[in-house]
Amino acid sequence: MAAKRILVIEDDFDVAEMLLLYFQSREFETFHAEDGNVGIEMARTHFPNLILLDVMLPYMDGYEVCRRLRQFSLTRYIPIIFLTQRDERADRVKGLEMGADDYITKPFDVEELRLRVDGSIRRATRTSLHEIRTGLPTGPMVDEELAQREKAGLKAYEMRLVVDGFNAYRDVYGFIAADEVFGFAGRCIQEVISAEGTPQDFVGVVDNHFIVLTHASHGPAIEQQIRRRFADGVQAFYNFMDVERGGVILEPGTERERLVPIMSLSPAQAAV
Numbered sequence: 001m002a003a004k005r006i007l008v009i010e011d012d013f014d015v016a017e018m019l020l021l022y023f024q025s026r027e028f029e030t031f032h033a034e035d036g037n038v039g040i041e042m043a044r045t046h047f048p049n050l051i052l053l054d055v056m057l058p059y060m061d062g063y064e065v066c067r068r069l070r071q072f073s074l075t076r077y078i079p080i081i082f083l084t085q086r087d088e089r090a091d092r093v094k095g096l097e098m099g100a101d102d103y104i105t106k107p108f109d110v111e112e113l114r115l116r117v118d119g120s121i122r123r124a125t126r127t128s129l130h131e132i133r134t135g136l137p138t139g140p141m142v143d144e145e146l147a148q149r150e151k152a153g154l155k156a157y158e159m160r161l162v163v164d165g166f167n168a169y170r171d172v173y174g175f176i177a178a179d180e181v182f183g184f185a186g187r188c189i190q191e192v193i194s195a196e197g198t199p200q201d202f203v204g205v206v207d208n209h210f211i212v213l214t215h216a217s218h219g220p221a222i223e224q225q226i227r228r229r230f231a232d233g234v235q236a237f238y239n240f241m242d243v244e245r246g247g248v249i250l251e252p253g254t255e256r257e258r259l260v261p262i263m264s265l266s267p268a269q270a271a272v
Helices: 013-025 036-046 062-069 089-097 110-126 140-152 166-173 175-196 219-237 240-245
Strands: 005-009 029-033 050-054 080-084 102-105 157-164 202-206 209-214 247-250 258-261 264-267
Touching: 005 013, 005 036, 013 029, 013 110, 029 036, 036 050, 036 062, 036 175, 050 062, 050 110, 062 080, 062 089, 080 110, 102 110, 140 202, 157 166, 157 175, 157 219, 166 175, 166 247, 175 202, 175 209, 175 219, 209 219, 219 264, 240 247
Parallel strands: 005 029, 005 050, 050 080, 080 102
Antiparallel strands: 157 209, 157 264, 202 209, 247 258
């Protein structure tokens, strides 16, 4: 399973360093932004499983950062925990109303914070809101996004992509390795959409395939770029012999022996 990713948006260097070192020691992949503008951009490009967001930030406070993150489809569903020195009930209510998932007051116990982080990520996956291998929205979140777009009359270029050859790879390499590949596919899609798409674009997972909606004018070219990026990187998940032969052998030594080619990202309806 890919490491969970956490983004810390905090301008206090000592607090940020402590959080980064602590979560790194717990095998999180960590990212840090010192202000809200950088944090919003990093949320769009690094796709964290959760954001720790300080309320008192330069240029733009945490409430405004949260509001902007909740505006756009790529970041709308990322769990957010506010970190703040404010302990008034009104501040807590405001934070939750802005769309935060939790609120913890400084100074805080880092072990308690870790439990809240784990709890927020776990709730998102257990309630089928986030797909566990990628952290992408799934289930009710995808349904809600599609319903909102239909109601608003928003038109987008739609891609439904599946990892072709995934089941054969899983049979040979096992579930853990296959989950890593699925996570890699999600990252390929997110990275290309972040670089080439628009803030209104959306990426989710439905029934083991990816649904991608982009408002960029060059949607077909973006789809080809996503598929090329996956093809360029997926060979790293195979051993040398399988790369050389171009895929995995199923049922070797039998009459049903066959070669299943190296995995690719393909249109869902065309995949085998």
